[in-house]
Each structure stands twice: as structure tokens, then as C-alpha cells.
Amino acid sequence: xxxxxxxxxxxxxxxxxxxxxxxxxxxxxxxxxxxxxxxxxxxxxxxxxxxxxxxxxxxxxxxxxxxxxxxxxxxxxxxxxxxxxxxxxxxxxxxxxxxxxxxxxxxxxxxxxxxxxxxxxxxxxxxxxxxxxxxxxxxxxxxxxxxxxxxxxxxxxxxxxxxxxxxxxxxxxxxxxxxxxx
Numbered sequence: 001x002x003x004x005x006x007x008x009x010x011x012x013x014x015x016x017x018x019x020x021x022x023x024x025x026x027x028x029x030x031x032x033x034x035x036x037x038x039x040x041x042x043x044x045x046x047x048x049x050x051x052x053x054x055x056x057x058x059x060x061x062x063x064x065x066x067x068x069x070x071x072x073x074x075x076x077x078x079x080x081x082x083x084x085x086x087x088x089x090x091x092x093x094x095x096x097x098x099x100x101x102x103x104x105x106x107x108x109x110x111x112x113x114x115x116x117x118x119x120x121x122x123x124x125x126x127x128x129x130x131x132x133x134x135x136x137x138x139x140x141x142x143x144x145x146x147x148x149x150x151x152x153x154x155x156x157x158x159x160x161x162x163x164x165x166x167x168x169x170x171x172x173x174x175x176x177x178x179x180x181x182x
Contacts, residue, residue: 040082055094059084059120071095076113076132081120087144092116092130119154139169 040060048068050056055072059082064070067089072078076094080086094116098109114133118124122136125144136142136152143159143166152158157167 056080062086065090065126069093072116073111073113076115078116078118080118081122081138083120084118084122084124086124087126087128089126090124090128090130092118094132096132141169 039058040062042058042060042062042064044058044062044064045066045068047066048064048070051069051071052073055074055077056070057077057079058064059080061083062080063085065086065088068086069091070078070080071091071093073095078092078094080092086092095111095113097106098112099106100109103109112132116130116132116134118130118136119138119140121139123141124130124136125142125146127145128142128148129146130136130142130148134148134151136148137154137156139155140152141157142148142152142163143157145161146159146163147161148158148163150162152163153165155169156165157169158164159166
């Protein structure tokens with residue numbers, strides 16, 4: 001038994017397979033990165049998926065956690081600014097089905113495609129859904145499980161279904177001044 005294990009460990013094919021698995025679990029869906037519209041480095045978990053990756057543009061040091069979906073389309077783009085974090089299972093979808101009653105079955109109606117823009121230094125929480133046509137302003141925070149169907153102002157904190165502003169981020173300067181005033 002020990003001899004069989006040693007024989008397996010000495011095979012180059014075993015190590016190629018093992019190293020490939022380790023690399024893909026710590027890095028990203030390596031096949032998708034070269035096809036992106038642009039990519040400034042960072043981390044993309046191997047379990048996330050892109051659709052129309054040529055229309056996805058990622059800024060510097062973007063972090064995309066496990067299970068995320070970033071779906072652009074042939075005629076809509078998704079842009080994610082530098083230093084932005086996407087929590088596990090976040091979904092960004094730049095198109096939607098038409099739902100007109102008199103236009104036939106939903107699956108036969110034309111898709112509505114609109115760009116999505118997420119500014120720099122944003123935090124998109126776990127299980128967030130961002131829908132077509134939305135702009136998330138610089139420095140915004142989207143609380144876990146929110147559904148974002150309208151623009152998010154810069155430096156705001158939004159949450160809920162549909163997402164609404166629940167607070168604003170304070171600058172470090174303001175926090176220091178408030179602390180000294182007490």
C-alpha cells in the first residue's frame with residue numbers, strides 16, 4: 001500500500017493535476033480573465049461566472065468572491081471600479097426580459113439591455129442583486145441581500161428590497177472632529 005502511494009506521488013501527472021487544482025481554487029476562472037474587456041488585477045474566485053466577458057471592465061484590485069455572477073450582454077457593459085469588493089454570491093445582470101402583456105410569451109420578448117456602472121471603493125455585500133441600468137456611486141456600500149434597481153448615491157449605504165438609502169459613510173476627518181467634540 002505504501003509503495004502504491006509513493007509511486008503515485010512520484011508521477012509528474014499527479015503533481016500537474018494537483019497544482020492546477022490548487023491554482024484554480026486560489027486564483028480565478030483563469031480562462032475568462034484574458035477575454036475581459038479590461039482587468040486591473042485583484043482576485044476573482046474560480047467559482048464566479050462571467051457572461052459576455054469582453055464587455056466586463058474591472059478596475060485595479062477588484063475582489064470578486066465565490067459564487068458571484070457578472071453578466072454583461074452583447075450590447076451592454078458592466079464596469080466595476082478600482083478597489084471594489086463583491087461579497088459571496090453577488091449577482092450583477094445587465095439585461096432583463098420584456099414583460100409586456102400584449103407582446104407574446106415572456107421568453108419570446110426582446111431583452112432590455114442597459115449598462116451597469118459600479119464606482120471605485122464600493123462594497124457590494126453577500127447575495128446582493130444589481131439590475132440593468134444601475135449606477136452605484138463611488139464609495140457606496142450595499143448591504144447583504146439587497147436588490148438594487150435604482151442608482152445609488154456616492155458614499156451612501158443602501159439595503160433592502162428594493163434597496164433604499166439607510167445611512168451615509170462619514171469621512172475619517174468628520175469622525176475625528178465628532179470624537180474630539182465629545
